[in-house]
Each structure stands twice: as structure tokens, then as C-alpha cells.
Amino acid sequence: MTAGLLPAPEDRSADQGVRVSRSHHAARKVEVTSPKGTRTWSASALTDHGLPSAARRAYEGAAEAMAATDPSCQLPWTLLAGVGRVESDHGRYGGSVLGENGVSHPLIIGVALNGAGPVAAIRDTDNGRLDRDTVWDRAVGPMQFIPSTWAGAARDGDGDGVESPNDIDDAALAAAAYLCSGSGSVLSESAMSAAIYRYNASDEYVALVMAMEEGYRTGVFIMPVSVTAEPSPDRAGNKGRPGRGHQNDGRKPGSGATSSTKPHGTPGGKPNQDDPSGPPPSGGGGNDDGGTPTPEPKPPKKPPKKPPAPATEKKVGTLAPCGATWCLDGWTLDLGGEATLAKAAAHDYNHNEVAGETNQQELDGLSGAKVSVVVSFGTATVLEIEGLPYP
Incomplete structure (x- = not known):
């Protein structure tokens, strides 16, 4: 962002x-x-x-x-x-x-x-x-x-x-x-x-x-692993000296972010690149007269896996009726429509220990209270209410 x-x-x-x-x-x-x-x-x-x-x-x-x-x-x-x-x-x-x-x-x-x-x-x-x-x-x-x-x-x-x-x-x-x-x-x-x-x-x-x-x-601030280092003027053209490379941020090598990203949605630009500088290869120059062969370049380290997108997300707020459905702090919830709300509730969401209430009646008992719901990630589809499966 x-x-x-x-x-x-x-x-x-x-x-x-x-x-x-x-x-x-x-x-x-x-x-x-x-x-x-x-x-x-x-x-x-x-x-x-x-x-x-x-x-x-x-x-x-x-x-x-x-x-x-x-x-x-x-x-x-x-x-x-x-x-x-x-x-x-x-x-x-x-x-x-x-x-x-x-x-x-x-x-x-x-x-x-x-x-x-x-x-x-x-x-x-x-x-x-x-x-x-x-x-x-x-x-x-x-x-x-x-x-x-x-x-x-x-x-x-x-x-x-x-x-x-x-x-x-x-x-x-x-x-x-x-x-x-x-x-x-x-x-x-x-x-x-x-x-x-x-x-x-x-x-x-x-x-x-x-x-x-x-x-x-x-109390100690250290730059993260993913950095771009550019040669300073005193090293310009000196290919025989190693570059600065990545600076460790105190976590295990390879942890943190990779050096590039696929944009998902906020203000953008060029993806970061790995530090191109590094120690020169050892040995000779790969000549034909029996000199030391140039070693094979090491394959780049695989970037750490991106954390998987969560399947669900939890919302906490004040439950209140809004039109034909319910809202959490003004955010409209998808509770399956009037037919689902009219069905007998499978769980006692409002903890009043009254048997046989519909989903609508259970929600009526939670109206105006702070309520925790779990929705399908990126949607308003309710999967849990107060830790209990819905519907």
C-alpha cells in the first residue's frame, strides 16, 4: 500500500x-x-x-x-x-x-x-x-x-x-x-x-x-534481505572484487521476501532485482591448452515460498439488521438469503439455550452485540458465527 x-x-x-x-x-x-x-x-x-x-x-x-x-x-x-x-x-x-x-x-x-x-x-x-x-x-x-x-x-x-x-x-x-x-x-x-x-x-x-x-x-533497525546494491564509484570497473551482496536482517538466510513480486492490487513500479555483483569465478578462463576450466555457475537460490492465500478470514464487529439481511459494523453479510434465515438453526449461536429457534431468531438474540464471524476469504459468505459452523 x-x-x-x-x-x-x-x-x-x-x-x-x-x-x-x-x-x-x-x-x-x-x-x-x-x-x-x-x-x-x-x-x-x-x-x-x-x-x-x-x-x-x-x-x-x-x-x-x-x-x-x-x-x-x-x-x-x-x-x-x-x-x-x-x-x-x-x-x-x-x-x-x-x-x-x-x-x-x-x-x-x-x-x-x-x-x-x-x-x-x-x-x-x-x-x-x-x-x-x-x-x-x-x-x-x-x-x-x-x-x-x-x-x-x-x-x-x-x-x-x-x-x-x-x-x-x-x-x-x-x-x-x-x-x-x-x-x-x-x-x-x-x-x-x-x-x-x-x-x-x-x-x-x-x-x-x-x-x-x-x-x-x-530497538535495532536493519535493512531486510531483499536489497539492490549498486557499485560505488571507488569500485567502478573493478570486476576482481566482490560486490556487497545481500545484507542479513537477523533472520535465517532466505527468510523474508523474495526480490520480485506479482502485483495483486496497490501504487507500483519495477520489481526489485537480485544484486548482480558477486565474487568472480576462480581458476583460469576456460582456455584450450589445459588451463583450469571455468567452474559451472551455481544455480540461483530458490526464493522462499509465498505464504498461501488464506481460505477464510475472521471479522469482529457489532451485529445489526440491515434490510433483509444482517451487517457487521455496516458491512453486509451473506447469510444465504431469507430461506436460509428461516430454517431451524443447527447451533445455539446466541447461547440462550432455547431449542428450535431459526437462524433469524438466533441472530435476533445477537443483535447489537460484538460478534465474531468467519467468512470465505475475499467474500461476505458466512461460514461460522461465534465459533460455530453456519448455517
């Missing part, structure tokens, strides 16, 4: 009590390509990690809220901080300033999602109300929500009665719910990787967010 090249913010790390890893190779960079665009992170942009108090308050508050509504997720606030850093530099992308009220000035609005290059094609879904574009959708706010996604993910994180993707309190809580929409804890490396990929389908994005999360958790 990126929108362009972040300017390197001033170094505020000393005020935040974090240590910063510095790279002496200024050409190192990480290029993040996703369906919402491309952003290139240079070494200089990665060495400053100031965290505004309003942003930290939002991330910690959202994590606490998820601990109450979905404790099995075990969402750390540092994961939200990693997402917020990569998405918008905590609401400061493009020179914006994050106010104490959690709103950036000027507002942060991404590129038009018009299908150009790797950018997804998403025609306007909100009549320009959020993104000020009546032709195409654009990612909005510090956590870069697309209006069509915000329609189902919206939350009121600060209790002011307004759900706004431009308010980092609301956006952080919505992002928290989205990251926890899988099943179980996100603390393992594989589960966290899958949660981030679900948020933004880009391998480079996953690697960078995980590196940032580790930095906010440990």
Missing part, C-alpha cells in the same frame, strides 16, 4: 530511545512494488525512525483493543508501527505533519488506481468522498486504505463517533482488525508474514514491514 518515494525524515531517533543501524553503502535500496504502486527506500530513508507520539498512542491503543476483542491474535503494537512506517512514515509522507489529533495535514492520498503498470484498476467506489477522485479509487490516510476496503473495515478508534481513514486512531484499529482477520496468533514469522501479505500483496512490502516491526520491538 505505497504511493511513492518517501523523503528521508529528520533524525528524531534520539528522542524516541531507539538505536539506528547505519549503512555505509549509500546505494543500497529496497524497492517495494505492490498493486497500489512503487516506493523505493534508500539507505538514508531507512536510517531515521522517529515515531510521533500520536502514532505510537494509536498503535498501542489498537493493539490493546484487539487484545480485548480477539486475544488469540496476540497482535503486537510494533506490527502496526511497521505497517504505518512503510505505508506513510506514520502519517508524514510527502511532507505532511501528523497532528496530535491523529490527522495528517495535508491529507495523504495515493496515486490513481487506474491499472497503469502494476497498479490495480479500481474504479471509483465512494464518489470521491474520501479520496477526492470520482473516476478512480486512491489509497487514503496514514494506513493507506482504499475506499472500497474502508467501507467494510472502518473503525472508530478514538471514540469520537466518526470513522475516518485519515485519523490514525481509526485507521490503526481498522488495520489491526484486518491483520487479525486470519486465524490464531500472528507472532510466528510465518503467521506474521501471511498477515502482512494479506494487508498488501507484495513480497518486498512484507520483508520491509517485518524488518521495521523487528526494529520497533528490539
Whole structure:
């Protein structure tokens, strides 16, 4: 969910009590390509990690809220901080300033999602109300929500009665719910990787967010494995010296993101490439007079497998009737239509221990309550209600 090249913010790390890893190779960079665009992170942009108090308050508050509504997720606030850093530099992308009220000035609005290059094609879904574009959708706010996604993910994180993707309190809580929409804890490396990929389908994005999360958790920021290194001037033309190669980020070699990605839907660009530099082959030059033969080049390492797309996702919100069906925080659920709702319920979803109720009556008993549902991934088709199979 990126929108362009972040300017390197001033170094505020000393005020935040974090240590910063510095790279002496200024050409190192990480290029993040996703369906919402491309952003290139240079070494200089990665060495400053100031965290505004309003942003930290939002991330910690959202994590606490998820601990109450979905404790099995075990969402750390540092994961939200990693997402917020990569998405918008905590609401400061493009020179914006994050106010104490959690709103950036000027507002942060991404590129038009018009299908150009790797950018997804998403025609306007909100009549320009959020993104000020009546032709195409654009990612909005510090956590870069697309209006069509915000329609189902919206939350009121600060209790002011307004759900706004431009308010980092609301956006952080919505992002928290989205990251926890899988099943179980996100603390393992594989589960966290899958949660981030679900948020933004880009391998480079996953690697960078995980590196940032580790930095906010440990106080030490290290560039992720997937980097592009360009020769510095003092090495230009010197093919006898090895290049810098990949810098390890503290995880096992090969973990994290691959160096290229297939766009799924956010602002885009060129896929990252592996470092072309490396040690020269040993031995002679493959001559015909019995010299040492040139060794066969080693096959490139296979990139780690992309986490499989989840089959289901969990939604938590307030259940309320809407028309002939039901909605969860305003998001319309697919419950099978009136015929299914009129059938005898197979389970006691509302736990009132009354036998013989229909699905409709069971839902009536849950109206206005916080309810957990599991839907088929990417759809509104309900598969479980309160941990019980539906219908």
C-alpha cells in the first residue's frame, strides 16, 4: 500500500530511545512494488525512525483493543508501527505533519488506481468522498486504505463517533482488525508474514514491514534481505572484487521476501532485482591448452515460498439488521438469503439455550452485540458465527 518515494525524515531517533543501524553503502535500496504502486527506500530513508507520539498512542491503543476483542491474535503494537512506517512514515509522507489529533495535514492520498503498470484498476467506489477522485479509487490516510476496503473495515478508534481513514486512531484499529482477520496468533514469522501479505500483496512490502516491526520491538533497525546494491564509484570497473551482496536482517538466510513480486492490487513500479555483483569465478578462463576450466555457475537460490492465500478470514464487529439481511459494523453479510434465515438453526449461536429457534431468531438474540464471524476469504459468505459452523 505505497504511493511513492518517501523523503528521508529528520533524525528524531534520539528522542524516541531507539538505536539506528547505519549503512555505509549509500546505494543500497529496497524497492517495494505492490498493486497500489512503487516506493523505493534508500539507505538514508531507512536510517531515521522517529515515531510521533500520536502514532505510537494509536498503535498501542489498537493493539490493546484487539487484545480485548480477539486475544488469540496476540497482535503486537510494533506490527502496526511497521505497517504505518512503510505505508506513510506514520502519517508524514510527502511532507505532511501528523497532528496530535491523529490527522495528517495535508491529507495523504495515493496515486490513481487506474491499472497503469502494476497498479490495480479500481474504479471509483465512494464518489470521491474520501479520496477526492470520482473516476478512480486512491489509497487514503496514514494506513493507506482504499475506499472500497474502508467501507467494510472502518473503525472508530478514538471514540469520537466518526470513522475516518485519515485519523490514525481509526485507521490503526481498522488495520489491526484486518491483520487479525486470519486465524490464531500472528507472532510466528510465518503467521506474521501471511498477515502482512494479506494487508498488501507484495513480497518486498512484507520483508520491509517485518524488518521495521523487528526494529520497533528490539530497538535495532536493519535493512531486510531483499536489497539492490549498486557499485560505488571507488569500485567502478573493478570486476576482481566482490560486490556487497545481500545484507542479513537477523533472520535465517532466505527468510523474508523474495526480490520480485506479482502485483495483486496497490501504487507500483519495477520489481526489485537480485544484486548482480558477486565474487568472480576462480581458476583460469576456460582456455584450450589445459588451463583450469571455468567452474559451472551455481544455480540461483530458490526464493522462499509465498505464504498461501488464506481460505477464510475472521471479522469482529457489532451485529445489526440491515434490510433483509444482517451487517457487521455496516458491512453486509451473506447469510444465504431469507430461506436460509428461516430454517431451524443447527447451533445455539446466541447461547440462550432455547431449542428450535431459526437462524433469524438466533441472530435476533445477537443483535447489537460484538460478534465474531468467519467468512470465505475475499467474500461476505458466512461460514461460522461465534465459533460455530453456519448455517
